[in-house]
Amino acid sequence: MSNLTVRQLAEVVGIPVDRLLTQLEEAGLPKSGADDELADAEKMQLLSYLRQSHGKGQAVVAEPKKVTLKRRTVSELKQGGAPGQGAKVVSVEVRKQRTYVKRSELPESGDKLAEIEKAQQELEEKQRALEAEAQEAQRRREQEAAAAAAKKAEEAAAQSEAASKAEEVAPPVVETPPVEPVAPPPPAAAPPKVSQPAPAPAAPKEADPRKSEPARPGKKKPAEYGKSRVELRESESALLASKRAGLKKKKGRGSDAGLPEQRHGFERPTAPMVHEVNVPEAITVADLAQRMSVKGVEVVKALLKMGVMATINQTIDQDTAAIVVTEMGHVPKLQSEDDLEAEIFAGVEEADAEQLPRAPVVTIMGHVDHGKTSLLDYIRKSRVAAGEAGGITQHIGAYQVKTDHGAVTFLDTPGHAAFTAMRARGAKITDIVVLVVAADDGVMPQTKEAVEHARAAGVPLVVALNKMDKQGADPDRVKQELVALEVVPEEWGGDTQFVPVSAKTGSGVPDLIEAILIQSEVLELKAPVSVAAGGVVLESKLEKGRGPVADVLVQRGLLKKGDFVLCGKEFGRVRAMFDENGKPAKDAGPCVPVEILGLSGAPNAGDEFVVVADERKAREIATQREERSRASALAAQQAAKLGDVFERLEASAGSVDLNLIVKADVQGSLEALRGALSELSGAKVRVRVISGGVGGITESDANLALASNAIVIGFNVRADAGARKLIEEKGIDLHYYSVIYHAIDEIKKAITGLMAPEYKEQIVGIAEVREVFRHPKFGDIAGCLVLEGYVKRSLPIRVLRNNVVIFEGQLESLRRFKDDVNEVKSGMECGIGVKDYNNVKAGDQIEVFERIEVTPTQ
Structure with a gap:
């Protein structure tokens, strides 16, 4: 029953609201208005008051003890009639009735349930008493039967003894035919009572009746009659012992003859076993118990005694695990996270391994639509550019080109952002950077950024002046613009090779390859071959039907199909390997890019991989790396902080480099800031503006700051959405300024360690x-x-x-x-x-x- 307001109840009853309010007040339920609600209890209280006021006494509302529900359904059933007649319709009426009884009225509830239980208990007690009486009667009968049997056995024994004595002293019998001798029968013709089987006649009640088998006729000697069961068992045991001794003394059988001794192979140790347990920085309770050769419950109990609540699958720290190991009588051996990696990598890099010359790894960089992929396409004689969306490279591609002068490995990137992002992860894979500049377009913003990224990586540059076949090509103008970026050609007294080429006609391409090979000879590039294979991941992806696919570049050793690989946080066996043309490959040497399948997941670009022999340790290292990466996701890459310059200066015995990336709204402000900040360099702190530009702060600037450990300064500009996300994730130090001398003063205070409170x-x-x-x-x-x-x-x-x-x-x-x-x-x-x-x-x-x-x- 739902709650009603006073007005609704008055409408239902059919009386005015004022009168109902008066009745409610007389009943002890004062209500202030017609919209007040009445609960069910208040309605019952009002009904009781009205019954009393009308002389009917206290209202007693009888609750129903059971409810019967009836349901009637009528349906039609069609039956086929005779040919030519319609179907016959029969009405089917189904009536259902269900009765619900109140729980307190059920016989299983309340007093009735107690009575039933009491009756059941009395019945069980009577049954137990009857069973006890039956068992006692059976025991008495067995005792009486045993006593009678013993008595009969004694009488039979006495008669047998008397008969034997009578035979010894009996006088000779006179042969008188009509008279037969009245002599006792001989032992062989004993009375039937003696010859019948007697099952241990004197056995007491305590003996096990299942073990006392009745003696069969003809099996026992006459002398054994009358012996007790204990005597018989002793004689049988003595006979068995004599047989065993006789079997052992037989010739040629040795100690193995006779009945073998029933002994198991386990012998209880005389002293507790003490293990030396390796305890890493984090370990589960189950793993710790396995290393101590005890049950996990024992470790959980030891932790509870120490006040630590831990389940068998929970991870505990190194200190707690060491205390548990000591408490359980073992010797803990603390193990750091790097010990396992040092153990597994001990034989990977051999310092005395033979170093053989290797091919250079070249990265193609430059501005959009300056012909990077077209140039590489001409070199490797394939049509990659034709298959790209809109002529723009969509992924990192690695290709090895074999020339008359040697092999060259090319990395074709979508731009300098991927190059710097990989270098920010610690991957150093590029030996030479080929900067492609269109001779008819000149130096563009991405050309400047490519120069800055190559310089920050410390990689030599080779400039390819592309599109020399087009009208309007002006290589001298391009050289002058690059000289402004401190990229000076060799013919002008610098150290950078400039090669004019045409990706369309192919002119100058052999000169470019020769320049690359000359530069590689200067670098004297070598790699060990007789070591475990290793390298770096260029890119990874998940493909339907193939699983995780990783494009890797082998840097040392010989990678083979079937090798077990540890790659960053992933591991697995190389199930298949393909070259850059998609053809299966069995092995890959240094500076050879291949595509491998079989890893547990897709690794990150820039992760190093290595071939290992111990799969179990490789899995453990991958798990530790995953936990470490998850625990310190934001602290993995720490950028420089402006406020930490003074601390870095105090910690360093020599000088400290303060790298800055400056972005301004106009070129004049940029040059002014660059010059003013460069003048702050001193004997102990060198201020280096590694990159500068006009416009907003982009994701490329954030990647460069992360890779170069630089501070980003924005003068009247802001970071875009991608750059803001990367800056927040990696903790890059970013400062906005609108007044030049504010930026100069703050950096000067950071250098001198006198940074005051600021706004x-x-x-x-x-x-x-x-x-x-x-x-x-x-x-x-x-x-x-x-x-x-x-x-x-x-x-x-x-x-x-x-x-x-x-x-x-x-x-x-x-x-x-x-x-x-x-x-x-x-x-x-x-x-x-x-x-x-x-x-x-x-x-x-x-x-x-x-x-x-x-x-x-x-």
Whole structure:
């Protein structure tokens, strides 16, 4: 029954609401209004009051003890009739009835259940008493039968003894035919009572009746009659012992003759076994128990005594595990994470292994559409460029080209970003960088970045002036622009080779290969072959039907099909191996790129792989690497911090390099910053601006900062979405400035270790302008969508166009539809009026920030 209001109950009963309120108040249920609800208990209380007031006494509401439900269904059943007649329809009526009895009325509940249980107990007690009486009667009968049998046996023995004595002293018998001698029968013709089998006649009740078998006629000697069961067993044991002794004394049988001794091979140790247990930095309880050769429950009990609650599958730290091992009587041997890797890699790299010349690994870099892939396509005589989407390289490709002067391994990258990202992971795979520059286009932004990335990696450059066959090609202009980037050709007194080529006609390509080989000879590239194979992962992917596929470059040794490989956090056996043309390969030597299948997962680009012999240890190392990577995902790659420069200076005995990446809004500001920051270099700190550019901070800048351990400085520019994500994940130090001397002073204070409390700008929200409306009072109103954070009226703002600051000021107004608001959160639309600025356009971004005081810590 659901709750009703006073008004609803009055309508149901059919009385006015005022009268019902009066009755409720008299019944002790005061209600303030007609909309108050009445519970079921209050309704029953009102009903009891009304019954008493009408003289019916206390209302007794009898609850039903059982409920019967009836259901009736009618259906039709069609039956086929005679030919030519219609089907016969029969109505079928089904009636069902189900009765529900209250639980307290069931015989199994309440007092009835207790009575039933009591009766059952009495019945069981009676049954037990009857069984005891029957057993006692059976025992008495057995005792009486045993006593009678013993008595009969004694009488028979006495008669037998008397008969034997009578035969010894009997006088000779006179032969008188009519008279027969009255002599006792001889022992062989004993009475039937004696010849009948007697099953241990004197056996007591305590003897096991199943072990006392009755003696069969003719099996026992006459002298054995009358012996007790104990005597018989003793005689049988003596006979068995004599037989065993006789068998052992037989010639040629030795100690193995006779009945073999029933002994097992296990012998209990006289002293406890003490093991030396290797304890890593983290180990499960089950693994620790296995290393100590005990059950996991014993280790869990030992942990409980120490106050540590751990299950058998839980991981415990090294200190706790060492204490448990000591408490259980074993010797712990602490093992660090690197001990296992040092053990498994002990025989991988041999210092005295023979070093043989190897092919150079060349990376092709340059600006978009300057002919990188087309040049490589001409070199290796294939049509890779024709199969690429839009003529742009979509993945890292590695190819080995065999020329008349030797083999060269080329890496064709989508750009310098992948090259730097791999180098940031610690992979050093490139020996020479070929910078492709279009002679008719000149130096472009990505050309500058490629030069900076190659210089930061310390890799020599070979410049290929492509598209020399086109009209308008001006190699001298390209050389002058590259000289501005400190890339000076050899004919101008520098150390960089410049080779004019044409990827379309093929002119100059042999000269380019010769220049690469000359550069490789200068580097004296060698690699060991008689060691375990190893190298680096270029790229990996998951393919349907093939599983994890890894493109690897062998750097040492000889990789064979079937080798067990440890690759970063993955491991597995090389099930198949293919070359760059997709053909199966059995082995691969140094500087040979191959594609391998069989790993447990897809490794990261830049991970090193090595062939190992112990699969179990390789699995354990992969597991440790996975746990370490998961535990310290953000701390794996630590970028430099501006506030740590003074600490680095104190820790270093020599000088410290402070690498900077500067991005500015205009070229003039960039040059001014570059010059001012370079002048801060001293005897102990060298300030190096390794990269600079105009425009927003990109993901490529963040990758370069991560690889070069550099600090990123943005002057009136901001990082795009990809760069912001990478900066937050890797912890790259990023600083925004709008005044040049602020940046100079902060870096100078960082160098001298005198960084005082400062005000740092923190971006709290970004709104994108979707449409601009004209207002007669406020001017241009920007219809915006808040993308990140929130927009607050009291905070300062900046207007960004293409990630470049074009205005800094305050908000004039902030509205949601027609209402003035103080704050608008992410995902909501709003109207923003910028104070003293009416040049907002669709696509601009409004950045809301606040200045907070930060006290740097040393």
